[in-house]
Each structure stands twice: as C-alpha cells, then as structure tokens.
Amino acid sequence: MAQNLSEYCGAVIRSIIGIALALSICNAGLIAYVPLVVVTILIVVPIYRLSPLHPLYGFPGPVLYRISELPMFYHALRGTRHLAVKRFHDSYGSIVRTGPNTVSLTSMDAIRQIYTSSHALNKTTAYDMHSIKGEGLFFIKDKATHVRRRRIWNRSFSEEALSGYRGPMVSQIQNLMHWLLKRSEQDGKVDLVRIIPQYAYDSTNAVFFSGHAFSPSLLDSDDAEHIVAEASGYFAAFEFLGHAQTIFPILKRLPGISRFLNSRGDGGQPKLPYNDLPIESETVLIGASDTVGTMAIFAMYFLLANPKWVEILRQELDSTFHRDSINDHLDVLDKLVLLNAFIQETFRLGMAFPGLPRIVPPDGLFVNGRYIPKDTCVNVPVWTHHVDETYYPDAYTFDPTRWIKDGTYSRSAHVILTFGGGAFNCVGSKLAYAQLRIFLANLLMHLDFTATSNFDAARFWNGVRNCRATSFLEPLCVRVVPRKH
Ligand code: HEM
Structure with missing residues (x-):
C-alpha cells in the first residue's frame, strides 16, 4: 500500500x-x-x-544527496566520488542512499545478489549509448542480449588467442624500455604517469589492431596528438555525463575494423554486425589501454613506495629465469607466487572506483536485511569494499602477502571487484593480468629505477582521482638506467 x-x-x-x-x-x-x-x-x-x-525514505544518507544528483556530480567532476561514498558508509553503515534514486550497499551478500548470482541485476541507463551508433558489449544493459554479444568477444580471450598476443606485447614492452632509458638519459628523469599510458595504448594497438589504430606509436611520437588525454577524457565524460561522446578522434584513424572483431563467425557462431564495429573497436582501444596503463602506474608507485618489494620480486624472478630468456618462457610467470600476489594487491588498492550501477527488477530486491523497491539504482562501491577492514585487515597497507597462504598464491582468497563480477565482468581480465606480469617482469629484470628527490609517496597517493578513468594530479618521476646487478 x-x-x-x-x-x-x-x-x-x-x-x-x-x-x-x-x-x-x-x-x-x-x-x-x-x-x-x-x-x-x-x-x-x-x-x-x-x-x-x-520509496527510499527509510534509507539513511546525507540530506543533500537524497535531494539531488548534483552533489555526486560535483564529486564525479573532482574525481573524489570513491572517497565520498567511503565516508558515507563509515557514517551510515552498510546501506546508504547516495542519490535520490540510488542506494549503495556493502556486504558479500550484496556483491552476490547484485553482480555474481544467476539472478544478478541488469545495468542501469547510466550505460545508455545515446547518440553513439551501433551496439557495444559494454553498453548492453540486458543480460540476455549481452550474453549473445559476449560469446563473440570470448573467442578473443581464449587461451589460444591470449598466447598469440604475447609477441606484440613483448615488442611493446621492449619499446617502452627503450624510451624509458632514452628519455631519462635526455632529461635526467622520466615521468611514469606520462609514458606508461603511451605504452598501454601502443600495446592495445599492436595486440588488437596490428598497429593500424594510430601511427606512429605514441611512445615514438611522445603522444604528439594527445591521444591518451583525449581518450581518457571521453572515458571520464561517459561516467560524468552518463553517456560517451559520439566521435572519438582516434576512430577517424582506424582503418575501421579491429582484427579480432572482424573475424568471421565460424562453426555457426554469431558474427558481429558491421555497424557495431566502430563502437566495439573504441571499447577495446580505451577499455584495454586506460585501465592497464593505470594499473601499471600503480604497480610502479607501489614499488617506489615499498622498495623492499623490488628485491623480493627480483629474487623470485632471478631464481626462475635467465635475464635474457624471460620472454621465451612467459607462461612460467603465471606460476610465480610473489609476482602474482604483488599484482593482485596492486589491483586491490589501485581501483579507485566508486561503483558499477545496476537496476532493481520489478520484484524488488531483499539484501542486507532490507527490501529495496523496483527501479532503484544499486551498486557495491568498489573502493569502499577494497578497503573494508572486515575482509582486508590493515586495509590501507600495501601487503601482497595477504594473497599468499601456505606458500601458495590465491586470487580467490578474497573477492575483489577490480574487474566487476558475474555476467558483465571484464572480458579482458586475463589479458590484463598477463600484461601486468610481462610489464613488471621485464622492467624489474632489465632496469634500475630511482625516484627523483622530490618523490613524496603520500602526496602522490593523495593526488589520485577517479571518474571511471583514473587520473593522477602528481607526476611520478624516476631516473632509469640499465640494471647493474
Ligand atoms: C587492469 C585492467 C582492467 C580493469 C581494471 C578493467 C575493469 C573492468 C570493469 C570493472 C568492468 C565492468 C564494468 C561495468 O560493469 O561497468 C570491465 C568490463 C569490460 N572490460 Fe575491462 N578492465 C581491464 C582491462 C581490460 C582489457 C585488457 C580489455 C580488453 C579488451 C577490457 C575490456 C572490457 C570490456 C569489453 C568490458 C565489458 C564487458 C561486458 O560487459 O561483458 N578490459 N572492465
């Protein structure tokens, strides 16, 4: 009633x-x-x-946020939504009304019901493509429609496909190492916040577009046309405005069709409609580059802020590989306990993301002991979950050993939401892990990094912002030389 x-x-x-x-x-x-x-x-x-x-009267939350979306827009613009939502949960508990029609929930039950169970929820209109033409996997809101498109994508992330990407990935990491040394020698330092995203875009270009998405490579041109900033800006605009812009400058340069999305449907498998190729290509280019670049920056930051991990990881790598043969045995990287624990901890603390919105179905949702009415936008705040002391004791401390038990690395030891969860989870997560392994193993084996004298770990950390895309207000400058010992 x-x-x-x-x-x-x-x-x-x-x-x-x-x-x-x-x-x-x-x-x-x-x-x-x-x-x-x-x-x-x-x-x-x-x-x-x-x-x-x-309908959401009974849910606690800050008054201004219950009245209007504007305060959250303000945080989105500043890149501080993840911090605001965390504060609200600290004050109000596991259920907070963070918008007129939005409820934020923390708990394993919420993760299961909203994202991972077979009854998990559909995406909200925040994923509308508006004026963008075509239909893209990331933007498909309905699970049933999504599953059909996802089948096409999955082919590109099979074990066989992933091993085929190693060659292009290795050549890009070699180009990154070349430019790290060269720019450091020329300028006395190199800013990782600038150069690593260039490498990430080059890597995606090489892996998925055979280098045809743009040319010359961003590392070679030092991103003369500011492609990284523009693409990341569009990513943030999608989050901020609730929809992405129609035309990406990068798209103009595409010969049109990415290698894998263009593959013909064989064996009765569905084929991607031609009109959807541009949006899917943009999704690959930005979705795979911006995120991997961000995590690689965080990995370097955590190494600089916790130098003992440079030695720990090197010991593991040195005892496993001969320095010059590492790229001939990349499958062995999957088995390195410390390296993988380090990456997992980077994925936990490097995910400064507020949430993945979903819509409550007509029957409503019973979660965290409360009934949530239909059409409410719900989400589990990723950052808040990742620093929840219940699951991660001493949560703000970078401690890869939390992922190691009895000498074994276990990714499933705790649930993280870095790659979302359930039906809409990240299709490229395996590739992202592989890229981080190749990135760290090569850089640690071949190069020595020294932070410049003005490196301040706390200042860098406080300058992390997120509006789906992560941005860094502070540079991360290092001197790079070939590894000495
Ligand atoms: C560390 C790197 C990465 C992170 C942190 C990341 C994160 C995520 C997250 C959180 C989602 C779910 C988004 C949502 O529900 O709103 C997602 C989806 C997606 N990601 Fe990633 N991603 C990464 C790398 C990649 C790579 C390498 C690709 C390769 C193409 C990729 C392609 C996609 C696509 C296509 C989706 C939509 C999947 C679907 O709806 O079925 N991502 N990613």
Whole structure:
C-alpha cells in the first residue's frame, strides 16, 4: 500500500513538472508558468524526495544527496566520488542512499545478489549509448542480449588467442624500455604517469589492431596528438555525463575494423554486425589501454613506495629465469607466487572506483536485511569494499602477502571487484593480468629505477582521482638506467 502511494505521488509530481514545462514551452505568452516550473523543481521535488512518500525514505544518507544528483556530480567532476561514498558508509553503515534514486550497499551478500548470482541485476541507463551508433558489449544493459554479444568477444580471450598476443606485447614492452632509458638519459628523469599510458595504448594497438589504430606509436611520437588525454577524457565524460561522446578522434584513424572483431563467425557462431564495429573497436582501444596503463602506474608507485618489494620480486624472478630468456618462457610467470600476489594487491588498492550501477527488477530486491523497491539504482562501491577492514585487515597497507597462504598464491582468497563480477565482468581480465606480469617482469629484470628527490609517496597517493578513468594530479618521476646487478 505504502509502495503504491509513493509510486502514485512520484507520478503526480512528474506530471506537474511535465504540464508546467509543456505550458511554459508551448505558450510563450504564459511566461508566468516559468516560475511555476522553477518552484516545482526547487521546492516540490526536494520535499518529495525527503518525504515518507518517497520509496527510499527509510534509507539513511546525507540530506543533500537524497535531494539531488548534483552533489555526486560535483564529486564525479573532482574525481573524489570513491572517497565520498567511503565516508558515507563509515557514517551510515552498510546501506546508504547516495542519490535520490540510488542506494549503495556493502556486504558479500550484496556483491552476490547484485553482480555474481544467476539472478544478478541488469545495468542501469547510466550505460545508455545515446547518440553513439551501433551496439557495444559494454553498453548492453540486458543480460540476455549481452550474453549473445559476449560469446563473440570470448573467442578473443581464449587461451589460444591470449598466447598469440604475447609477441606484440613483448615488442611493446621492449619499446617502452627503450624510451624509458632514452628519455631519462635526455632529461635526467622520466615521468611514469606520462609514458606508461603511451605504452598501454601502443600495446592495445599492436595486440588488437596490428598497429593500424594510430601511427606512429605514441611512445615514438611522445603522444604528439594527445591521444591518451583525449581518450581518457571521453572515458571520464561517459561516467560524468552518463553517456560517451559520439566521435572519438582516434576512430577517424582506424582503418575501421579491429582484427579480432572482424573475424568471421565460424562453426555457426554469431558474427558481429558491421555497424557495431566502430563502437566495439573504441571499447577495446580505451577499455584495454586506460585501465592497464593505470594499473601499471600503480604497480610502479607501489614499488617506489615499498622498495623492499623490488628485491623480493627480483629474487623470485632471478631464481626462475635467465635475464635474457624471460620472454621465451612467459607462461612460467603465471606460476610465480610473489609476482602474482604483488599484482593482485596492486589491483586491490589501485581501483579507485566508486561503483558499477545496476537496476532493481520489478520484484524488488531483499539484501542486507532490507527490501529495496523496483527501479532503484544499486551498486557495491568498489573502493569502499577494497578497503573494508572486515575482509582486508590493515586495509590501507600495501601487503601482497595477504594473497599468499601456505606458500601458495590465491586470487580467490578474497573477492575483489577490480574487474566487476558475474555476467558483465571484464572480458579482458586475463589479458590484463598477463600484461601486468610481462610489464613488471621485464622492467624489474632489465632496469634500475630511482625516484627523483622530490618523490613524496603520500602526496602522490593523495593526488589520485577517479571518474571511471583514473587520473593522477602528481607526476611520478624516476631516473632509469640499465640494471647493474
Ligand atoms: C587492469 C585492467 C582492467 C580493469 C581494471 C578493467 C575493469 C573492468 C570493469 C570493472 C568492468 C565492468 C564494468 C561495468 O560493469 O561497468 C570491465 C568490463 C569490460 N572490460 Fe575491462 N578492465 C581491464 C582491462 C581490460 C582489457 C585488457 C580489455 C580488453 C579488451 C577490457 C575490456 C572490457 C570490456 C569489453 C568490458 C565489458 C564487458 C561486458 O560487459 O561483458 N578490459 N572492465
């Protein structure tokens, strides 16, 4: 009954706004209706959203955020949403109303129900493509439709496909090492925040587009056309505005079709519609590069802030490989306990991400002991979960050993949401792990890094921002020389 009443009130208020808007737009003479619209929006809507008539009335949360999306937009713009949501959970507990129609939940039960169970929820309209043409895997909101497209993508991430990507990955890491040494020699230092994303985009270009997405390589041109910044900006714009821009400058350079997405459907498997190739290509280029680049920067930051791990990882690598033969035995990297634990801990603390929104189905959702009404936007805040002391004691300490038990590395020791979860999880996660392994193993085996004198670990950490894309307010400057011992 209460549910019906609140739905009724919501409908009435939406109608009032609609009628007022229609009147003021249709009849220019009725200028008097403009104040009505303003009054409705500024007074009636907030009162309704705070009132017992609103379906989310009983959920605790900061008043301003219950009234309007604007405070969260402000945090999105500043890249501080993950910090704000964490503060709210510290104050209000495991369920917080973080927006007029949004509830944030922490708990394993919430992760299971929202993301990983067979009844996991669909994506929200935050994933709408709006004016973008075609249909892209990342943007498909409905699980049933999504599963069909995902089958096409999965072929590109089979073990066989992944081993085929090693050659291009190795050549790109070699180019990165060349430029690290060269720029460091030329300028006395090199900023990892600038150079690593260039390497990540080059790597994706080489792996998926045979180098045709752009040319010359970003490392070779020092990203003269600011492709990294533009692509990352579009990524953030998608998050901030709720939709991505139509045209990516990079797309203009694509011969059109990525190698793997263009592969013909064989054996009765579905084939990707031609019109969807551009958006899927953009998804690969940005989705695979921005994220891997960010994690590689974090990995270097954690090494510089925790130098003992340079020695620990080198001991493991030196006792396993001869320095010059590492790239001939890349499959062995999967088995290195310390290296993989280090990467997993990087993925935990490097994910400054607020959440992955999902929509509550018509039957509602019962989670964390509460009933959440239909059409509510729910999510588990990734950053808040990753620094939850319940699951990660001493959570803000970078400690890869938390992933090691009885001498064995276990990724499943704790659940992390770095790659999402369930049906919509990251299709490229295996590739991301492989890239981080190759990146760290090569750099540690071949190069010595020294942070410049003004390196301040706390200042760098405090300058991390996230609006789906992660940005760094501080540089991460190092001197690089060939490894001496
Ligand atoms: C460390 C690197 C990476 C991180 C942290 C990451 C993170 C994520 C997350 C959290 C999601 C779920 C997004 C959501 O539900 O809104 C996702 C989805 C996705 N990622 Fe990644 N990703 C990484 C690397 C990659 C790579 C290498 C690719 C390769 C193409 C890729 C392609 C995708 C695609 C296509 C989706 C959509 C999957 C679907 O809806 O089925 N990602 N990623």
